[in-house]
Amino acid sequence: MGNGTSIGRVRGLGSAKTGAHHWLVQRWTAIGNLVLVAFLAVSLLMLPGLGYQAVKEWISGPVPAAAIALLIVSTFWHARLGLQVFIEDYLQGANRLAALIALNLIVFAGAAFGLLCIVRLALGGA
Numbered sequence: 001m002g003n004g005t006s007i008g009r010v011r012g013l014g015s016a017k018t019g020a021h022h023w024l025v026q027r028w029t030a031i032g033n034l035v036l037v038a039f040l041a042v043s044l045l046m047l048p049g050l051g052y053q054a055v056k057e058w059i060s061g062p063v064p065a066a067a068i069a070l071l072i073v074s075t076f077w078h079a080r081l082g083l084q085v086f087i088e089d090y091l092q093g094a095n096r097l098a099a100l101i102a103l104n105l106i107v108f109a110g111a112a113f114g115l116l117c118i119v120r121l122a123l124g125g126a
Helices: 006-010 019-046 052-059 062-090 093-122
Strands: none
Touching: 019 062, 052 062, 052 093, 062 093
């Protein structure tokens, strides 16, 4: 008995059905980043001044605070997705696992710090 036909040996070894999802999420976060950065740029240009007090008053509103919080989450998520692909492509073995763990810790810590700063500014604690 042989190994069967060529197609029989490779059937069922196709994609894991997750690569397209990763690619799509990265594209959607990129589009979200563009929209939110455009909102930030237009909003800052419309301010009477770019001093700390003026920006603090602007960001204390619910819409700007929510938009900046979404920008922080989307930017860190997008960066994580891109760096994850880079790490998976170029690192092997234990180095890959260590780099992915470090990446997740750094990204989540950075996003948490950014969100904490926005919450403090929006609630008037800073």
